[in-house]
Amino acid sequence: MTDTRHVRQTFHRAQGLELRSTWQSTQAYKRHCHPQLSIGAIVEGQTCCVCHDREYILNPGDLIVIPANVPHSCNPVDGQPRSYHMLYIDTDLPLALQVIRNPDLFAHYLDVIETMSPASVETLLSALPRCADNADALRSTSQQVQEAFLSDLTSPPSLDELAQRFSLRKETLIRTFRQDTGLTPGSFLNVSRVEYAKARLRAGDAIADVGYQSGFADQSHFHKTFVSYTAATPRQYATGRSISDNK
Template sequence: MNETKTTMTGYREVPFLQIRRTLQSERAYESHAHPTLSIGFMMEGKTCFQTPHGSFLLEQGALAIIPPHTQHSCNPIKESKRSYVMVYLDAEFCARIQARHFKEASTLLPLTSPLIFHKALFEEFTRIIKALIEGYSPLHVKALEALLETFFWLYTKRCVIQETEKTLHDVVRFLESRIDEPLSLNDLAKRFGLNPFVLTRHFKQAYGCTPKHYSLDVRIDHAKKLLQGGTPLALCAQYCGFVDQSHFHHFFKRHTALTPKEYQVNFIQ
């Protein structure tokens, strides 16, 4: 029986890009979010792709599109394995590409669909990513940037974008800056002069999750960066506001389907 194998690949020359490849996996994990624009595709098998827009069956031939800070999960069909690739693209980098076509793109504009069926785009995207997994090449990176220009031109939603309510924006900035010591919902609401239930309701409408879940996503993402840099697990737990290493291990695996050690060992740079 084949065992699950996951590798994370990052490039010093290309800080806006990371690639995760998982082979022969039956692992499942909880709904979570990333600060990046994530694009995934199946190499083998099928998976259940769940987003705030609904549940979809993801197979070879389609690209799964996950905007930044959007709750999602991609879990296996019962008693089956799947192999897949996830590509993580820095949101500010993507917004700069969008801005070449859409003047209002000071931040990443919304995209039209969580699933894209475009044969030529799919084949070119998967070809470039598979080549990058095999080894870094500036030519492949240029090809990816050119493809993303086409992608954003075709699939950016043409609409008027309203700014996030200032108070919620301030709450998000606070959560992202207090990774080491997250506040309770009551303390957070008190700090911003809101009723806890009102804060939760408006936050979920804007971000698709509770402030607590958002904070956990941010802390897990920061832990990934620390692990990539070789930070010991115990210090990662401490820096990211977890009670202890066991607590860190539990939540990290629930979010990524990997233990912190597995993630650190399998990160390639």
Template sequence: MNAPRFSNAARYWRSPLVPDADMVTAEYYDHAFTPHWHDAYTVPVIEAGAECYDYRGSRYVAEAGSVPVINPGELHTGARAVDAGWRYRVFYLPVPFVEGIAREMSPRAASPWFAAEIIRDADLARRLVIAHRALESAGSRADPLAAETALVDAVSTLLARHALERPSAAPPAADAVRVATMKARLADDILEPVTLAELARTVGLSTFHAARLFTRETGLAPHAWRNQLRIVRALPALRAGASIADVAAASGFTDQSHFTRHFKRAFGVAPGRWR
């Protein structure tokens, strides 16, 4: 007998105990996340089912009990890996928060960095779920001190057992400099229309070679990378209560439906529901 499939339902929420962090409690059946990134450490715990995702040039399958951490700013996708879909809890932890705990553990600690391999550590998964549930209920009758203690315990366990130092970056090659230049041009004014020809001229390449280089190095075509940047930059205004139509216009999207479509592909819910 086949297991009942999950629905497509997600609840994003925040806690005053973790300033600027986002958390989500969700399950998905047929939603597929397009390539996107977050500015925070993404720390999920798969509670049931399984999720597959593309990350750093490989495909991974995270089953129940696993912790597939994604580093800040790194491109990834997400979709079901089994017929029923998957259910998970996710922390989106700000970089300063994670770095702060790392420094408390060791004053010489650098920015924590996690390998691409899925973390399979049942005790860690248990601690993360306890902390997530405690934060979710801390606004009601739960003890906020207990919730914060559980969070620090979970994150410090993650860092102590699985964090690495980020590999030293090699001097940028010519192609990396070209891609950085194109990114800067796309990010400079997200409301200004930019043609591929203009982008190519900034790095002295043909339109064909500029588009191919950018896509190869970032994993996204220039227009898709710019739309993802627009979504990330739209989050503060959305949190602050600005109307979705105003946020869409200020972020450079054609209209509200255009913004909503791209937002849902990256976050799994419409912007109104996310807020």
């Protein structure tokens, strides 16, 4: 498997938009979510996307729409390399999880990522089906666990402390949280730390500082966790180009 730092990938940002383009990568992601709507396009190879416990095999020319905050993983099939674009969009539009196999929309998507113009993105979004907002509200316990983690990423309460606070067995707390969010509390905390780190890197903070700001014990832990949830290194994300592109 190619080391992540040698994978050719770029990040391009515009207001309310972020585009990730990755080429010939065999890197896998852990199950994660992000606060933006994302639309992925497969250019080469195959990707297996697992979302809502359903598996989708995506081929070149396929688009997948993943609503904000929906846990998912998108990984190579049989360890073979694949190339893809992921467009992250800040929007409140209630779009459905969907796989789109439409050559015209795929071509439109490629035009959008060339220009990264808000007007072209709006045109793309207007062509996608909406969905009813029927997501179940989190139970109070799960909501309070999220709030406890997000309020202090550097020193969050332990699961034992939270279980005692809610008069629950730790196993019950974990099971309830996973049923409500699709993630374990530990995964939610890691994803939240990585998302915070991404925000600080986009703001231009030094990589050495961001790891500690985000609650990681050391740079090694920060690097390993960031890669496992993003399939990119912090430096690739911060600079928008991989090390191999710097030659």
